[in-house]
Amino acid sequence: xxxxNRVILMGNLTRDPELRYIAxxxxxxxxxxxxxxxxxxxxxxxxxxTQFIDVTxxxxxxxxxxxYLSKGRPVLIEGRLKxxxxxxxxxxxxxxxxVVGERMQMLGSRGGEGGGGGGGPRAGGTRESAxxxxxxxPDPYEAAPQDPSGGDDIPF
Numbered sequence: 842x843x844x845x846n847r848v849i850l851m852g853n854l855t856r857d858p859e860l861r862y863i864a865x866x867x868x869x870x871x872x873x874x875x876x877x878x879x880x881x882x883x884x885x886x887x888x889x890x891t892q893f894i895d896v897t898x899x900x901x902x903x904x905x906x907x908x909y910l911s912k913g914r915p916v917l918i919e920g921r922l923k924x925x926x927x928x929x930x931x932x933x934x935x936x937x938x939x940v941v942g943e944r945m946q947m948l949g950s951r952g953g954e955g956g957g958g959g960g961g962p963r964a965g966g967t968r969e970s971a972x973x974x975x976x977x978x979p980d981p982y983e984a985a986p987q988d989p990s991g992g993d994d995i996p997f
Contacts (some may be wrong), residue, residue: 848918856912875892878890975984
């Protein structure tokens with residue numbers, strides 16, 4: 842049976858990234874992402890809904906996020922879903938669905954503080970940075986590596 846695990850999210854950071862290093866020396870940071878969705882309900886009224894998503898970034902991507910991102914900044918994250926389970930000290934079982942970010946692109950203008958612009962050349966923002974890196978946990982089913990320069994030759 843075929844499967845595909847890919848997530849693309851665009852939103853604003855809910856907190857400043859906190860960089861740390863694991864025993865092997867690999868950088869890791871966890872960030873929160875707020876993603877807004879606007880739709881009509883059954884009564885025809887517009888309803889705004891916000892999803893809060895935890896994202897883990899590894900390696901150089903984590904270092905770049907820690908250096909250049911802060912709470913409120915718009916960012917685009919591409920990655921995969923991962924389901925974590927653990928047991929608390931009290932013996933309770935817990936679980937959480939999170940995103941392992943494999944590619945990050947900062948959005949908005951360089952000088953603007955968080956939330957400004959909304960991102961990308963089409964929305965009037967500037968392309969600030971794009972960085973791709975192989976995930977530290979390689980996926981054996983993943984296709985050939987992408988162009989590390991982050992440049993896409995898409996005509997639109």
